[in-house]
Amino acid sequence: MLLTEAKSKSSQNPNIMSTIISLGINKDKIQFNDQGWANVTVFVNDDTNTYGQNASVAMEQSKEQREAKEAKSYIGNGKVVWTSGEIKAADRVERQTVASEQSQAGRQTPDLPF
Numbered sequence: 001m002l003l004t005e006a007k008s009k010s011s012q013n014p015n016i017m018s019t020i021i022s023l024g025i026n027k028d029k030i031q032f033n034d035q036g037w038a039n040v041t042v043f044v045n046d047d048t049n050t051y052g053q054n055a056s057v058a059m060e061q062s063k064e065q066r067e068a069k070e071a072k073s074y075i076g077n078g079k080v081v082w083t084s085g086e087i088k089a090a091d092r093v094e095r096q097t098v099a100s101e102q103s104q105a106g107r108q109t110p111d112l113p114f
Helices: 003-012 063-067 099-108
Strands: 019-025 040-044 055-059 074-083
Touching: 019 040, 019 055
Parallel strands: none
Antiparallel strands: 019 074, 040 055, 055 074
């Protein structure tokens, strides 16, 4: 889909897309868990740095690491390349998903439109 098509579709249905972020990630800094997943956190800043970037990505921290104020392990950075001007927080889902369920999730729903 072209960016102009995305803009047109997002104005018709605001749930389609609100932001596109381009990131560069250093593959040598990525840490995978036992199931092969790399859980990361993306930060979008209000200000742009001297390199024209306003986004960064770090390895996800546990609640204990955050409470202990451990330093984040940054693995990359980038910038917002398109936005509709509004980003909404995802709805909180109260279900625990096991990593093996994550890898099977798309395969168990054959009625998906893609």
